[in-house]
């Protein structure tokens with residue numbers, strides 16, 4: 514039988530969920546009733562949690578943000594469990610990210626989500642209470658060759674129309690503003706002077722988690738292994754979870770949100786997504802792709818100073834200052850023929866020598882002599898279809914919502930994505946930003962939403 518929530522989801526985009534429906538649903542279905550409310554059960558083990566309204570698979574920035582927005586609005590009327598396989602987050606994209614936020618995208622949805630992301634991190638105390646996200650306001654500087662200058666202009670126009678603030682700079686203007694820059698091969702630059710910069714992704718995750726917990730969400734240590742699917746049904750009704758004591762248990766739910774980052778495609782296969790026929794023949798095209806970050810320092814003259822923007826070079830190599838010393842971080846996505854293996858997070862130092870350093874040295878004389886003093890690698894949750902987030906309902910399972918595939922820009926979009934998923938669940942439609950074009954249905958219907966600014 515279809516659950517009440519599944520019904521709401523299946524008709525969600527047309528009807529929405531009235532607060533009366535929500536209240537009546539929660540009155541009849543409250544799961545962990547106690548005088549003290551939901552928070553009192555926080556310290557119990559996963560075996561104590563057999564049922565919930567919404568289960569979120571993955572407790573990174575996207576999953577934690579979803580739990581935060583759901584509980585912020587629905588409060589005790591909705592029980593939310595977040596299942597996280599590794600509470601140390603040692604391989605999660607969130608904590609290995611470089612925490613950049615920019616408005617310089619080509620798709621309106623990405624621009625709008627990131628404008629909200631910037632607003633959120635700049636005013637984090639309004640949303641998350643006493644938490645310092647260490648936001649550093651610095652523009653992005655995106656450089657373009659003659660061939661790409663027109664696209665840069667068009668993107669900048671759209672970004673400014675949607676509320677971003679950036680300006681186009683000719684090579685001589687670039688030289689005037691940034692004395693360290695070589696502009697021989699540059700035709701145009703776009704410099705953001707508002708709503709861009711970087712922040713501490715760990716702090717954002719911690720803020721989402723602590724607020725969501727305070728509001729009664731349960732973050733549980735457990736790895737989702739499989740789904741319960743009633744025979745011939747178009748709803749999922751439970752997940753089989755491997756708990757930290759190596760026991761397995763089952764958690765029933767009405768709605769499932771898949772926010773498992775780089776592993777999302779693999780988990781979707783457990784629900785036959787991509788293994789079945791008809792609508793189930795389309796896989797969730799999200800897989801891990803390894804990305805390297807290198808930390809370097811320079812003693813060279815005329816090195817980029819503290820006001821230096823995050824600079825994105827013609828080939829996608831980016832660099833920015835890191836901290837108050839003279840450290841910089843840099844990285845770049847490899848081309849599709851040289852994607853590194855993803856079975857570990859080892860760093861390829863040769864990639865720096867052959868692919869990154871030459872670009873840095875060409876752009877700035879002070880980078881001709883640099884010393885690499887650190888490095889790490891992390892996984893992009895890479896959408897092989899069009900390198901963009903997949904946000905919204907699955908086309909077959911009526912109670913499955915997907916929030917993954919951001920391919921390198923998900924940390925800044927996590928506030929908007931969590932809010933969007935909460936709107937789908939509580940209102941039955943997107944209210945703040947219309948993300949319908951980013952739904953899973955675009956994959957089955959082969960409608961790419963390509964973003965030209967992916968690094």
Ligand SMILES: Cc1cc2nc3c(=O)[nH]c(=O)nc-3n(C[C@H](O)[C@H](O)[C@H](O)COP(=O)(O)OP(=O)(O)OC[C@H]3O[C@@H](n4cnc5c(N)ncnc54)[C@H](O)[C@@H]3O)c2cc1C
Nearest residue numbers: 571573574575598606607610613737774891922923924925
């Ligand atoms: C090097 C690097 C630099 C980046 N720089 C930026 C940047 O500057 N700006 C930006 O916006 N984005 C950036 N990103 C991308 C950003 O980090 C991601 O898009 C974002 O963190 C994705 O969040 P998430 O919650 O979806 O994934 P994650 O943080 O990976 O969280 C998913 C969670 O799901 C859990 N999980 C997986 N499988 C299961 C299971 N079976 N059961 C239970 N839990 C499970 C995982 O343990 C993980 O904790 C960068 C990424 C990398 C790697």
